[in-house]
Amino acid sequence: MDRSTIAAIATPEGYGGIGVIKVSGPDALPVISSVFRRGAANGRMHPGDAEGPESFESWRLYFGHIIDPDICRVFDEVILAVMRAPHSYTREDVVEIQAHAGPKVLYNILELLFAKGLRPAGPGEFTRRAFLNDRIDLTQAEAVADLINADSDAAVDMAVTQMAGGLKSYMDSVRGALVSALAEIEAVIDFPDAVDDEIDSDKLIAHLSSEVIHPVEDLLNAYDSGRFLREGLRAVIIGGPNVGKSSLLNRLVGKDRAIVTDIPGTTRDCIEAMLTAGGIPVVLADTAGLREDPDQVERLGIEKTHEYLQSADLVLFVVDAGVSLRRQDQDLFEQLSEKRVIVVINKSDLEQQDRLCELPPEWRDSVPCISVSALEGTGIADLVKKMAGLVSGPADYYRQGLVPNWRQKVLLDRLYRAVSDAVSALYGGSGYELVSVDLREALLSVDEITGQYVQADVLDSIFARHCVGK
Ligand SMILES: Nc1nc2c(ncn2[C@@H]2O[C@H](COP(=O)(O)OP(=O)(O)O)[C@@H](O)[C@H]2O)c(=O)[nH]1
Numbered sequence: 116m117d118r119s120t121i122a123a124i125a126t127p128e129g130y131g132g133i134g135v136i137k138v139s140g141p142d143a144l145p146v147i148s149s150v151f152r153r154g155a156a157n158g159r160m161h162p163g164d165a166e167g168p169e170s171f172e173s174w175r176l177y178f179g180h181i182i183d184p185d186i187c188r189v190f191d192e193v194i195l196a197v198m199r200a201p202h203s204y205t206r207e208d209v210v211e212i213q214a215h216a217g218p219k220v221l222y223n224i225l226e227l228l229f230a231k232g233l234r235p236a237g238p239g240e241f242t243r244r245a246f247l248n249d250r251i252d253l254t255q256a257e258a259v260a261d262l263i264n265a266d267s268d269a270a271v272d273m274a275v276t277q278m279a280g281g282l283k284s285y286m287d288s289v290r291g292a293l294v295s296a297l298a299e300i301e302a303v304i305d306f307p308d309a310v311d312d313e314i315d316s317d318k319l320i321a322h323l324s325s326e327v328i329h330p331v332e333d334l335l336n337a338y339d340s341g342r343f344l345r346e347g348l349r350a351v352i353i354g355g356p357n358v359g360k361s362s363l364l365n366r367l368v369g370k371d372r373a374i375v376t377d378i379p380g381t382t383r384d385c386i387e388a389m390l391t392a393g394g395i396p397v398v399l400a401d402t403a404g405l406r407e408d409p410d411q412v413e414r415l416g417i418e419k420t421h422e423y424l425q426s427a428d429l430v431l432f433v434v435d436a437g438v439s440l441r442r443q444d445q446d447l448f449e450q451l452s453e454k455r456v457i458v459v460i461n462k463s464d465l466e467q468q469d470r471l472c473e474l475p476p477e478w479r480d481s482v483p484c485i486s487v488s489a490l491e492g493t494g495i496a497d498l499v500k501k502m503a504g505l506v507s508g509p510a511d512y513y514r515q516g517l518v519p520n521w522r523q524k525v526l527l528d529r530l531y532r533a534v535s536d537a538v539s540a541l542y543g544g545s546g547y548e549l550v551s552v553d554l555r556e557a558l559l560s561v562d563e564i565t566g567q568y569v570q571a572d573v574l575d576s577i578f579a580r581h582c583v584g585k
């Protein structure tokens with residue numbers, strides 16, 4: 116690892132009360148003590164007044180001035196915060212100079228430090244050192260950038276808990292389970308004679324399922340929820356003409372966004388509106404009703420409906436409680452098998468028992484069906500609750516900050532496949548060598564998540580997301 120001492124401005128560029136320059140590395144104290152004079156400026160700041168680096172205690176603040184000793188010029192009145200290795204952000208000696216936040220002031224000081232032999236820090240380099248010096252793992256390092264970039268309270272909560280090591284300890288326990296399974300398998304492979312009994316495959320499968328497969332599944336579910344929190348959930352309202360789609364949108368968002376009439380084919384464009392369901396931001400789209408023989412404008416609207424359907428995370432499939440299902444609705448429902456769907460039976464206020472819409476039993480078995488009245492507002496709260504429930508993972512996971520990001524999710528997918536393969540191999544009796552190859556692959560994925568094993572270019576791309584000075 117590069118042992119040079121690095122320096123950067125850690126606060127945003129511009130004019131302000133305080134600007135911080137951060138320095139980390141073995142030369143931090145020697146260099147800073149050579150340009151720092153304690154106490155008030157009194158015209159007697161000479162090169163000889165410097166106090167040695169050993170005079171600075173860890174976790175103390177020092178008031179004084181930064182001067183260029185060669186020309187006896189005072190740059191600023193500052194406070195130094197001194198944190199000696201290993202009790203610092205990077206585990207190296209760290210000094211933070213709190214100066215006045217003017218670009219010229221800060222750059223003058225920074226250039227003075229460079230002139231004394233320090234090197235400019237790259238993006239995220241302080242955090243990278245914290246990772247390389249084993250103070251944090253890679254999931255924690257990633258959480259630092261997530262926290263800085265967070266723009267919702269939920270994203271902040273996720274990042275904070277992940278920074279504290281929530282995902283790290285979760286993965287440590289998955290790793291422990293994999294290592295013990297692997298040890299058992301490899302003992303049989305390496306010392307077939309020394310091991311008394313055959314492996315109890317059922318027990319091993321149960322162990323892998325409960326300690327690895329299920330926990331990883333939970334994390335993958337949490338990934339979706341986390342994505343919704345970060346980016347919002349895309350929901351689309353579809354159904355035949357006049358079933359009350361636009362009325363439902365208006366009711367859900369609490370204002371008249373879309374035009375409602377009793378003329379079929381009123382909505383020809385897709386109309387978007389925002390709401391929050393159980394803390395999750397939702398982008399809700401009302402669409403043109405799907406029907407045969409539309410006019411030309413309506414046909415374009417229907418094409419758009421299909422586009423929205425493609426990318427939707429959640430589909431609200433609206434039917435009219437008073438009208439029997441159309442063949443077209445049945446076909447459409449079948450095309451939605453890959454989607455999260457809620458069937459909304461609207462106009463439940465109309466008592467038309469004789470014409471009541473009969474949902475096929477397979478609909479009721481496969482997706483939630485909720486009766487509402489967009490006109491009167493009944494059932495709407497239940498619908499919102501259902502929407503949030505369908506997309507949120509195990510509730511605890513938010514609180515624990517156990518929401519993987521995309522990089523981690525890709526590795527979790529790989530881990531999941533590898534362990535599933537190992538379990539199939541155990542079931543099928545395909546030989547312990549195969550099982551051990553799969554388990555090793557799984558272990559590698561865990562190590563890439565936590566950064567125990569990671570390629571330099573992956574690190575580069577992760578830390579490129581951080582800002583200089585962090
Ligand atoms: N009785 C009753 N009428 C409704 C309800 N929802 C919508 N409607 C009426 O159904 C007609 C079509 O509504 P609209 O929202 O434009 O349906 P869309 O074509 O599916 O967007 C309008 O006359 C609405 O007032 C409801 O819950 N109960």
Ligand SMILES: [Mg+2]
Binds near residue numbers: 402404
């Ligand atoms: Mg409409």
